[in-house]
Amino acid sequence: MTNDRQPLLGVSLVPTVNALVETVSLARIADETGLELLGLQDHPYNPAFVDTMTLAGAVLDRTRAIRVFPDVASLPLRPAAMLAKAAATLDLLSAGRFELGIGSGAVWPAITAYGGPALSAGEAVDALEEGVAVIRAIWSEQRGIRLAGEHHALRGAHGGPAPAHEIGLWIGSVSPRMLTLTGRLGDGWAAPIPSYMPFEDHPAAQDRIDAGAQAAGRAPSAIRRIAQLPGLITDARDDGPPRASEPIVGPVDRWIDSLIGLRERARYDDFVFWPVQSDEGQVRAFAEQVAPAVRQALTA
Secondary structure, eight states: OOSSOOOOOOEEHHHHHHHHHHHHHHHHHHHHHTTOOOEEOOOTHHHBBBBHHHHHHHHHHTOSOOOETTTTGGGGGOHHHHHHHHHHHHHHTTTTOOOOOEEEEOOHHHHHHTTOOOOHHHHHHHHHHHHHHHHHHTTOOOOSEOOOOOSSEEEEOOOOOOSSSSOOEEEEEEEEEHHHHHHHHSSSOOOOOTTTGGGGHHHHHHHHHHHHHHHOOOOOSEEEEEEEEHHHHHESOOOOOOOOOOEEOOOHHHHHHHHHHHHHHHSSSSSEEEEEEHHHHHHHHIIIIIHHHHHOOOOH
């Protein structure tokens, strides 16, 4: 399958309470240096993390072009209808720069400790499917919406407001059933970091997403494929190409070759850098040295 979609490159940041000023500053640097995507992790039960959606609003207010998304929103702790309204609000306030990454949940003891439901793996997938339907229904601005669901439902709700643009629903998925659902319902795949899915498993995961799309009568090309890549940009060592569950560690050339290789072998459209050392030097190295070379190579 030929991939001629223009690549988006970005960075994912951790919403730690003791580094809020630094996080907003890094977001502004990412924006000013031309990165297109900014992810913010969402683990609401982590006492060291601030609320991701609130932080997203602050970041959008302080940037001008970059798209911001929760990476990914924990649906079990965010009622679907209210998540839809929050997303639409952020999109309206930013003139269409908010996208919605969404996941079925992880760290279930922590979710239940915060009052969330105790769901099995299968129930979590069912809940996400219901949540996607609710979110899209709220964005539709229809009136008197009724959706029957065990986990997320609407009982005569009035939808709205509509977002400023067609928000991408980027699903974070790992299991075969979730990957199939991503192909069937998602606008994008926010691929797991390699500690959740080794690099060698990514091509098969892409094939499963394709099959889910085709079974639903969709073109696989309708789904953005977003690689999420922890690692370190450094001249001090080179750990080689992406492999297993390891972060990518190496100089700029190693990162350029790795991203181009992932486009060719695993069919990724977009690339989000998760710096294991979140500082200005890492963000600038990716934005000013890696990203331009990757864009040039992939759009040549």
